[in-house]
Amino acid sequence: MTSAPLVPAPVTVRVPAKVNLELLVGPRRPDGYHALSTVFQAVSLYDDVTVAAAADWGVTVSGPLAAGVPENGDNLALRAARLVETHFDIDPVHIAIRKGIPVAGGMAGGSADAAATLVALDHLWDLDLDREELEDLASELGSDVPFLIAGGTAMGSGRGELLAPVLARGTYHWVFALAEGGLSTPAVYAECDRLRDDEDVPDPVPTAALMSALRTGDPHELAAQLSNDLQAASLSLRPDLAEVLAAGMEYGALGGIVSGSGPTTAFLVENSEAGIDLAVALTASGVVRDVRRASGPVHGAHVIHQRTD
Numbered sequence: 001m002t003s004a005p006l007v008p009a010p011v012t013v014r015v016p017a018k019v020n021l022e023l024l025v026g027p028r029r030p031d032g033y034h035a036l037s038t039v040f041q042a043v044s045l046y047d048d049v050t051v052a053a054a055a056d057w058g059v060t061v062s063g064p065l066a067a068g069v070p071e072n073g074d075n076l077a078l079r080a081a082r083l084v085e086t087h088f089d090i091d092p093v094h095i096a097i098r099k100g101i102p103v104a105g106g107m108a109g110g111s112a113d114a115a116a117t118l119v120a121l122d123h124l125w126d127l128d129l130d131r132e133e134l135e136d137l138a139s140e141l142g143s144d145v146p147f148l149i150a151g152g153t154a155m156g157s158g159r160g161e162l163l164a165p166v167l168a169r170g171t172y173h174w175v176f177a178l179a180e181g182g183l184s185t186p187a188v189y190a191e192c193d194r195l196r197d198d199e200d201v202p203d204p205v206p207t208a209a210l211m212s213a214l215r216t217g218d219p220h221e222l223a224a225q226l227s228n229d230l231q232a233a234s235l236s237l238r239p240d241l242a243e244v245l246a247a248g249m250e251y252g253a254l255g256g257i258v259s260g261s262g263p264t265t266a267f268l269v270e271n272s273e274a275g276i277d278l279a280v281a282l283t284a285s286g287v288v289r290d291v292r293r294a295s296g297p298v299h300g301a302h303v304i305h306q307r308t309d
């Protein structure tokens with residue numbers, strides 16, 4: 001008697017968003033990327049990515065923030081799956097994404113889904129990928145993708161894909177102000193170059209003061225060290241963000257920056273109660289589209305569920 005081939009149970013991976021606590025942008029490299037020195041923190045806004053064996057490759061997107069995310073081969077999650085297929089000859093999967101990370105907001109939502117898909121496929125098809133293999137696949141998909149697998153707080157160099165651990169104490173509380181529309185990451189880097197107007201830019205070096213601040217666990221210390229070299233470019237493309245940053249500070253944030261390439265803005269607050277107060281004040285002010293509270297650091301992409309029935 002022959003038995004039917006075993007179909008593995010679907011796997012769900014939860015993956016966080018990121019904020020750059022420091023984003024130092026160096027010169028444009030010959031390959032078009034910019035040399036970076038950045039410190040990432042994973043924060044508790046999540047996408048859930050479920051990967052299931054299927055007759056054909058596909059992706060669907062749901063949730064309150066699903067608008068504008070492609071449900072075709074342009075989706076970074078599906079691109080991640082097809083990349084794995086070129087290396088491991090796996091059978092097709094359907095990917096279902098529930099989006100809780102703002103889209104095109106500078107919080108690496110697409111990269112997060114790619115990271116989650118790599119972790120989910122590793123589990124679904126028992127690929128037994130080691131950390132280095134996962135990181136190699138991740139960096140092929142995008143500069144932010146390796147960090148979304150690692151999570152926590154980490155330093156990124158190269159084009160952002162080379163990670164090193166950072167000693168960070170405590171939990172930090174954030175309020176994120178979501179903006180109308182998104183910003184294209186390449187357009188923000190191009191605007192950064194335009195604003196720099198060929199000036200000589202040194203190779204970026206991480207700031208010792210930020211590392212010390214992270215070791216104290218004190219949000220006041222960290223707030224003083226938040227910085228983002230892309231902020232001027234984001235503000236140049238989206239002047240309305242200046243008003244949001246000013247409002248956040250006026251309503252009690254310890255520090256505020258544009259998140260990555262924007263247009264989401266990130267506000268560091270004293271504690272969870274201060275986060276509620278700021279979220280209420282920003283919402284009432286009418287200058288932001290929506291707000292989300294989160295804390296960090298949190299874990300990178302991890303399996304939360306494999307159906308066993």
Ligand SMILES: C[C@](O)(CO)[C@H](O)COP(=O)(O)OP(=O)(O)OC[C@H]1O[C@@H](n2ccc(N)nc2=O)[C@H](O)[C@@H]1O
Nearest residue numbers: 032033034036142143144145159160185186189260261
């Ligand atoms: C702004 C950040 O989110 C900060 O962490 C990242 O630097 C962007 O990372 P990402 O979205 O994963 O970006 P990638 O998919 O690798 O690259 C998209 C585009 O962003 C620009 N890019 C990205 C990373 C980098 N170090 N230099 C760049 O100039 C390039 O135009 C590139 O073609």
Ligand SMILES: Nc1ncnc2c1ncn2[C@@H]1O[C@H](COP(=O)(O)OP(=O)(O)OP(=O)(O)O)[C@@H](O)[C@H]1O
Nearest residue numbers: 075076103104105106107108109110111113185260
């Ligand atoms: N799974 C996905 N989730 C979100 N956007 C996706 C996805 N796949 C492809 N995209 C496309 O990528 C664009 C950028 O979306 P994403 O949310 O990754 O931006 P981002 O957060 O600014 O990225 P980053 O911070 O890495 O620069 C979207 O406008 C969308 O068209």
